[in-house]
Amino acid sequence: MTIDNNQRLFERARTVIPGGVNSPVRAFKAVGGTPRFITRAQGAYFWDANDQRYIDYIGSWGPMILGHGHPAVVEAVQKAVTEGFSYGAPTEREIELAEAILALVPSMEMVRLVSSGTEAAMSALRLARGATGRKHIIKFEGCYHGHADALLVKAGSGLATFGHPTSGGVPPEAVQHTIVLEYNNVAQLEEAFALHGNDMACLMIEAIAGNMNFVRATPEFARRCRELCTQHGALLVFDEVMTGFRVGLHGAQGVLGITPDLTVLGKVIGGGMPLAAFGGPRAIMEQLAPIGAVYQAGTLSGNPVATACGLATLTEIAKPGFYEALSAKTRTLVEGLKSAADAEGVPFSVASEGGMFGFFLFDELPQNYATVMTTDNARFNTLFHGLLDRGVYIAPALYEAGFVSAAHSDADIAATIEAARQIFKTLAAH
Numbered sequence: 517m518t519i520d521n522n523q524r525l526f527e528r529a530r531t532v533i534p535g536g537v538n539s540p541v542r543a544f545k546a547v548g549g550t551p552r553f554i555t556r557a558q559g560a561y562f563w564d565a566n567d568q569r570y571i572d573y574i575g576s577w578g579p580m581i582l583g584h585g586h587p588a589v590v591e592a593v594q595k596a597v598t599e600g601f602s603y604g605a606p607t608e609r610e611i612e613l614a615e616a617i618l619a620l621v622p623s624m625e626m627v628r629l630v631s632s633g634t635e636a637a638m639s640a641l642r643l644a645r646g647a648t649g650r651k652h653i654i655k656f657e658g659c660y661h662g663h664a665d666a667l668l669v670k671a672g673s674g675l676a677t678f679g680h681p682t683s684g685g686v687p688p689e690a691v692q693h694t695i696v697l698e699y700n701n702v703a704q705l706e707e708a709f710a711l712h713g714n715d716m717a718c719l720m721i722e723a724i725a726g727n728m729n730f731v732r733a734t735p736e737f738a739r740r741c742r743e744l745c746t747q748h749g750a751l752l753v754f755d756e757v758m759t760g761f762r763v764g765l766h767g768a769q770g771v772l773g774i775t776p777d778l779t780v781l782g783k784v785i786g787g788g789m790p791l792a793a794f795g796g797p798r799a800i801m802e803q804l805a806p807i808g809a810v811y812q813a814g815t816l817s818g819n820p821v822a823t824a825c826g827l828a829t830l831t832e833i834a835k836p837g838f839y840e841a842l843s844a845k846t847r848t849l850v851e852g853l854k855s856a857a858d859a860e861g862v863p864f865s866v867a868s869e870g871g872m873f874g875f876f877l878f879d880e881l882p883q884n885y886a887t888v889m890t891t892d893n894a895r896f897n898t899l900f901h902g903l904l905d906r907g908v909y910i911a912p913a914l915y916e917a918g919f920v921s922a923a924h925s926d927a928d929i930a931a932t933i934e935a936a937r938q939i940f941k942t943l944a945a946h
């Protein structure tokens with residue numbers, strides 16, 4: 517028997533890193549089996565420690581929208597590295613990246629750069645509370661905003677009540693001002709504002725949710741979020757860490773035609789480097805230190821290598837026709853998967869926007885987290901491992917979205933659909 521290098525590395529990793537991974541979903545816990553240890557990537561592919569090639573549909577969970585190793589991005593990063601890794605003093609490139617972001621996201625007049633989506637969402641939350649002088653926040657079940665204490669919370673027992681921590685190490689007091697509501701439930705939203713509206717600091721939402729697979733806010737729900745925030749003086753915060761520059765050049769806010777007060781960005785804006793941001797109107801953003809009373813800081817914030825990578829990435833995606841081509845490619849993929857499933861009589865539904873997609877082993881697209889979670893795990897795992905064995909790497913959990921990059925070719929898409937067709941035959945037989 518040949519040695520499985522992934523297995524060997526996984527065993528070694530587990531002795532020194534909890535669970536062998538530095539972010540939980542990488543461990544394949546939901547789907548079982550051995551996580552693939554990646555050795556290199558190029559274009560639409562990465563290779564594991566056994567030198568097996570995969571068509572990559574996670575793209576580092578979103579950032580790699582140009583595919584791996586885009587020449588213009590590599591060049592920008594290489595140049596930046598020779599000029600120094602980090603200074604702890606401001607640079608012109610931070611201004612350039614800020615200007616590039618603001619030019620593409622009209623709801624933002626000012627932006628602050630940080631290093632991770634978690635940090636950006638946590639800081640936006642603090643700013644919303646500081647700017648309004650209020651405590652309560654709304655989040656929705658199935659939306660993920662990073663792992664800050666106040667946001668790691670599951671729904672309370674009653675309608676529009678405060679939630680409970682979903683993680684050890686989070687005291688109930690840390691989530692006592694967090695109201696967790698069902699996504700796309702207008703009645704619950706209205707009730708929460710009726711009960712707590714005058715102490716509501718903000719409502720944070722993934723307006724196209726990518727952390728419960730792929731679920732869109734209905735137009736009415738998104739509109740009511742905006743209206744109720746305005747009416748009650750709360751800030752509407754769009755967490756676009758995943759959707760920003762991924763579902764379209766102007767994010768989910770551009771797709772939905774809704775203007776949030778604050779926007780949280782990450783993933784694509786770093787092009788694969790640790791970089792994230794939050795921003796909004798000048799009057800709110802100027803409440804941040806050093807000019808305002810809301811403290812926020814970071815040793816590596818606006819890092820010169822990360823900003824070079826982000827800026828080069830934004831330059832490429834802002835070119836005319838980029839999102840049209842990416843959307844068409846993503847649609848070809850999901851429509852192909854759908855017809856392959858239909859042909860075998862496997863219940864299947866798909867959704868996509870820009871370079872982001874989701875699919876479900878149901879006839880109808882779910883509207884909320886509870887429905888997503890009724891997916892048959894065993895069937896999803898058959899699909900996941902079947903694809904993996906055929907050199908197609910999708911997210912190793914059914915509650916994650918998928919990502920297509922500009923580097924995916926028609927042949928990659930066709931090969932993926934063909935691999936799925938073979939597994940649908942197996943699923944249909946059971």
Ligand SMILES: *Cc1c(COP(=O)(O)O)cnc(C)c1O
Binds near residue numbers: 635
């Ligand atoms: C990934 C993600 C985050 C967290 O970003 P990290 O960089 O992993 O900390 C926050 N919000 C959303 C919507 C995300 O998809």
